[in-house]
Amino acid sequence: MINFNFEGVRVSVPTKWAEVTVEHFIKKEFLSGNAIQLLSVLSGIPAIKLANTTKDLTKHFERAVGFIKAEPLGWRKGSKEEVLLMGVECRAPVNLELETFGQKILFGQALLKSTFHYEAIPEAVAIYLAPQIYPDDWFERIDEVALEVKKLPIRNVWSMADFFLTNTLTLRRGGQII
DSSP: OEEEEETTEEEEEOOSGGGOBHHHHTSGGGGSSOHHHHHHHHHOOOHHHHHHOOSOOHHHHHHHHHHHHHOTTGGGTTOOSEEEETTEEEEOOSOGGGSOHHHHHHHHHHHHTOSSGGGGHHHHHHHHHHHHHSTTTGGGSHHHHHHHHHHSBHHHHHHHHHHHHHHHHHHHHTTOOO
């Protein structure tokens, strides 16, 4: 991470894929191709302020986007089938069709309320991993778990998220309702 001050506020910007969180990644601006919007997502500085500042931020942002230029699909590397979430080592399910009715319904709802499918990553991961953290009342704690998922590096959950999203598309193509 690089740290600097912008308009009296301390800003931290990732300098490697391991520092890019799920929260960064799920914003549509992250993959938009618009440099100002990407920098806004990474820094937390509103795009309008970045576009209109007279402060030279070049040295900070050259370092910040260097890792993306060097490894454009870097979020896919380093993914695992297990993730430490809320102090519990959670394992991804092997077959979504074998998971609970509640998980299928909640996952379907998460996808429907998302404007693009990556936006559903925190809820998808939470829905399928929460029962390992809260076996009895997992369905009541999805929001809590999803907030923790957003803090994780995207590399740590990408393979799981990709598995959930890909299998859902396959289930839909097969005519099955989730």
